Amino acid sequence: MRMIQPDFRIVIDQEKCRKCGRCSFNCGFGALRFSDRVIPEPEKCAGCHRCVSFCPEQAITVELNPLAFRPNDNWTPGHIKAIYKQAETGGILLTGMGNDKPYLIINDHLLLDACQVTNPSIDPLREPMELRTYLGRRPEKLEFKKDAGKWKPAGPPPSTLKVELPILFAPMSYGSISYNAFQALCMAAKELDTLMYTGEGGLPKELYPYGGHIILQVASGRFGVHPESLNIGVGTQIKIGQGAKPGIGGHLPGEKIPSHISKTRMIPEGTDALSPAPHHDIYSIEDLRMLIYALKEATGYKPVCVKIAAVHNVAAIASGIFRAGADQVYLDGFRGGTGAAPFITRDHLGIPVELAVAVVDQRLREEGIRHLGTIVAAGSVRSAADAVKLIALGADAVAIGTAALVAMGCHLCQKCHTGNCSWGIATQKPELVRRLDPEWAAERLVNLVRGWEHEIKDVMGAMGINAIESLRGNRERLRGLGLDHETLKILGVKPAGAPMG
Amino acid sequence: MENIMEVGREVLIPRREEEKVIIDARDVHYRDLNGQIRELAQEGASRIELGNVNGQRYLGAGLTEKDLQISIHGTPGNDLAAFMDGPRIEVFGNAQDAVSNTMNSGKVIIHGHAGDVLGYGMRGGRLYVRGNVGYRVGIHMKAYQKQAPVIIAGGTAGDFFGEYMAGGILVLLGLERKPEEKIVGDWVGTGIHGGAIYLRGEVERHQLGKEVGIAEKIPDQEMKELTALLQDYCREFELDPEEISDKPFLKLYPFSARPYGKLYAY
Ligand code: SF4
Numbered sequence: 073m074r075m076i077q078p079d080f081r082i083v084i085d086q087e088k089c090r091k092c093g094r095c096s097f098n099c100g101f102g103a104l105r106f107s108d109r110v111i112p113e114p115e116k117c118a119g120c121h122r123c124v125s126f127c128p129e130q131a132i133t134v135e136l137n138p139l140a141f142r143p144n145d146n147w148t149p150g151h152i153k154a155i156y157k158q159a160e161t162g163g164i165l166l167t168g169m170g171n172d173k174p175y176l177i178i179n180d181h182l183l184l185d186a187c188q189v190t191n192p193s194i195d196p197l198r199e200p201m202e203l204r205t206y207l208g209r210r211p212e213k214l215e216f217k218k219d220a221g222k223w224k225p226a227g228p229p230p231s232t233l234k235v236e237l238p239i240l241f242a243p244m245s246y247g248s249i250s251y252n253a254f255q256a257l258c259m260a261a262k263e264l265d266t267l268m269y270t271g272e273g274g275l276p277k278e279l280y281p282y283g284g285h286i287i288l289q290v291a292s293g294r295f296g297v298h299p300e301s302l303n304i305g306v307g308t309q310i311k312i313g314q315g316a317k318p319g320i321g322g323h324l325p326g327e328k329i330p331s332h333i334s335k336t337r338m339i340p341e342g343t344d345a346l347s348p349a350p351h352h353d354i355y356s357i358e359d360l361r362m363l364i365y366a367l368k369e370a371t372g373y374k375p376v377c378v379k380i381a382a383v384h385n386v387a388a389i390a391s392g393i394f395r396a397g398a399d400q401v402y403l404d405g406f407r408g409g410t411g412a413a414p415f416i417t418r419d420h421l422g423i424p425v426e427l428a429v430a431v432v433d434q435r436l437r438e439e440g441i442r443h444l445g446t447i448v449a450a451g452s453v454r455s456a457a458d459a460v461k462l463i464a465l466g467a468d469a470v471a472i473g474t475a476a477l478v479a480m481g482c483h484l485c486q487k488c489h490t491g492n493c494s495w496g497i498a499t500q501k502p503e504l505v506r507r508l509d510p511e512w513a514a515e516r517l518v519n520l521v522r523g524w525e526h527e528i529k530d531v532m533g534a535m536g537i538n539a540i541e542s543l544r545g546n547r548e549r550l551r552g553l554g555l556d557h558e559t560l561k562i563l564g565v566k567p568a569g570a571p572m573g
Numbered sequence: 574m575e576n577i578m579e580v581g582r583e584v585l586i587p588r589r590e591e592e593k594v595i596i597d598a599r600d601v602h603y604r605d606l607n608g609q610i611r612e613l614a615q616e617g618a619s620r621i622e623l624g625n626v627n628g629q630r631y632l633g634a635g636l637t638e639k640d641l642q643i644s645i646h647g648t649p650g651n652d653l654a655a656f657m658d659g660p661r662i663e664v665f666g667n668a669q670d671a672v673s674n675t676m677n678s679g680k681v682i683i684h685g686h687a688g689d690v691l692g693y694g695m696r697g698g699r700l701y702v703r704g705n706v707g708y709r710v711g712i713h714m715k716a717y718q719k720q721a722p723v724i725i726a727g728g729t730a731g732d733f734f735g736e737y738m739a740g741g742i743l744v745l746l747g748l749e750r751k752p753e754e755k756i757v758g759d760w761v762g763t764g765i766h767g768g769a770i771y772l773r774g775e776v777e778r779h780q781l782g783k784e785v786g787i788a789e790k791i792p793d794q795e796m797k798e799l800t801a802l803l804q805d806y807c808r809e810f811e812l813d814p815e816e817i818s819d820k821p822f823l824k825l826y827p828f829s830a831r832p833y834g835k836l837y838a839y
């Protein structure tokens with residue numbers, strides 16, 4: 073008996089099929105058997121469209137399995153199938169990628185302003201537009217001293233990081249993603265003169281040459297963290313939480329720890345890489361300060377970023393993080409992606425990043441400490457429009473994870489936790505990893521970000537803004553459509569139709 | 574915003590005595606002190622002696638000079654030898670929390686007691702404490718190939734000893750215990766999935782995490798390795814190895830390298 077019916081149906085047009093077997097070879101999930109002809113095993117299909125993309129005859133269609141349950145808005149097929157699975161296994165249900173539930177998407181209810189008649193717009197093709205961004209702590213005051221008749225800065229310059237555009241690559245660990253995907257991110261970060269966060273799997277030695285664009289993550293498992301790796305990057309990131317699974321640790325299953333991952337993480341092959349839920353040396357803001365300064369001491373005072381999931385009390389926590397000495401706070405919204413997370417935490421914990429950015433920016437301004445550090449926003453930045461809106465809400469920069477994977481071929485099949493990614497991204501199987509060419513993937517990443525860069529400049533021009541700095545926290549240029557009064561108040565945004573001033 | 578923790582004495586004049594560099598750390602801010610140590614280390618100093626240390630944090634943090642020896646008189650602050658990779662540090666006094674945090678290699682000798690969360694994520698090197706240690710000692714220590722961390726404490730330990738342990742060796746000697754005093758607290762080895770814990774004393778089952786097994790006996794080869802470590806420990810503290818070997822050791826080990834392998838459904 074089979075209680076759970078397949079999600080997808082694979083239809084092969086046997087007329088068109090020339091029996092090359094390419095689809096079968098390409099499916100990472102083993103859903104297409106080949107003996108004389110293609111025999112689908114739909115219960116294994118993830119809906120990743122690898123086979124469809126590689127069929128030379130366009131003979132494959134993957135569609136939702138029409139074997140539907142009777143429509144029921146309360147007992148959705150998702151609920152019913154989950155119960156079947158748990159009744160069978162007694163386990164915690166795992167998934168990959170970000171929250172897919174139909175919660176309100178605030179960014180889709182925010183509209184940007186444009187110039188008309190009374191204020192001129194700017195043509196970004198003919199006039200300079202400044203997207204350069206400095207990440208980190210701004211000095212309390214600037215001091216100068218006279219040196220041989222010339223005024224010179226009195227102290228060392230603040231340890232800010234310069235990026236050419238406010239789009240960074242979000243932390244996705246080497247382990248959760250393949251070497252080739254990880255390398256592509258390094259290459260693209262360098263080409264774009266921006267930064268990437270490593271995630272908690274450390275940085276493979278062969279990628280040390282990209283150190284100038286790397287922020288090394290220190291998570292509760294401390295995998296791959298040692299003086300050499302700490303010093304190779306331009307800064308470090310303490311990971312407290314992740315949007316897809318706030319408050320729980322990481323767990324890279326033993327199957328995903330082959331020898332090369334074990335080398336970078338520095339743990340034996342085949343054991344589970346467990347990251348405890350908390351850092352056991354951090355139980356308070358004072359303890360966080362201790363780790364921040366331990367990292368600063370060990371790296372010659374390179375900037376330290378603290379990554380937290382956007383949770384209900386995020387504003388107070390972020391304020392504490394800056395007061396503890398961090399140079400950057402990284403806010404990961406509840407729609408952020410993951411290589412593996414329980415459904416229950418992915419879909420039900422945390423708050424949208426739009427709200428988190430707004431309340432953190434507001435709180436820091438009210439406390440007079442907004443200059444203490446940078447806000448990086450992440451957790452489902454799907455487009456340049458999302459990026460612009462988050463910056464207008466108060467972020468200094470955004471980080472993209474899922475969008476970067478999609479640029480490399482990810483089809484959001486949500487099966488990253490199985491390690492079978494047909495696209496060679498979320499897998500450690502050599503035969504799958506091999507199919508992702510880092511050069512090709514890096515080029516696509518660069519193209520994506522360049523495309524967004526043009527779009528950002530376009531809307532800035534339309535708003536009459538020529539430096540991204542003037543857009544930061546500029547909520548007057550945002551209006552909300554279809555958002556309730558309380559939400560608008562928390563966002564600090566007026567309803568659409570409300571005039572300026 | 575004035576940062577009170579960053580105010581300190583500005584001028585530091587190290588004194589040189591033959592091959593030794595002596596620094597008076599009285600009232601010196603940790604940042605200046607560490608800066609000075611780092612500079613000396615990079616210049617190739619092989620022996621540094623710190624006097625009047627009083628709570629300065631992060632001493633030795635991130636140092637990688639293999640031949641460097643630092644001796645500390647007084648009480649160093651938290652995160653002593655954090656991320657350290659090579660040097661030897663000897664403390665003539667007590668130490669505070671988080672000694673050898675994420676340490677990679679090197680040796681730390683504490684002649685007194687030490688605090689909580691020692692050797693968190695420690696990946697190599699040795700930490701010897703003569704006296705008692707606090708809570709959460711040896712959390713998430715891990716080993717890789719030949720590189721394995723070792724912590725030996727002469728006295729007792731608090732709760733969560735060896736929690737989440739993934740590799741390496743933890744030894745507790747329970748010397749100079751009061752009668753009835755337990756050698757270790759509760760929740761020993763909770764979540765352990767690698768490495769081994771040796772106790773010179775008794776524990777009751779309820780003190781252990783559910784992932785912990787008690788070995789019936791310690792294999793000869795393992796006992797030999799343990800004895801070698803203990804001899805090294807005794808050498809550092811001028812103890813008589815005979816005194817330690819008068820009582821048997823109990824070995825605790827993880828039931829599985831994958832304690833949570835069956836927790837999830839795909
Ligand atoms: S899992 Fe992907 S490659 Fe395999 S059959 Fe389904 S859509 Fe095709």
Ligand code: SF4
Pocket residue numbers: 120168169477481482483484485486487488489492493494495496497498
């Ligand atoms: S990374 Fe691979 S496995 Fe994960 S959602 Fe994308 S295509 Fe699927």
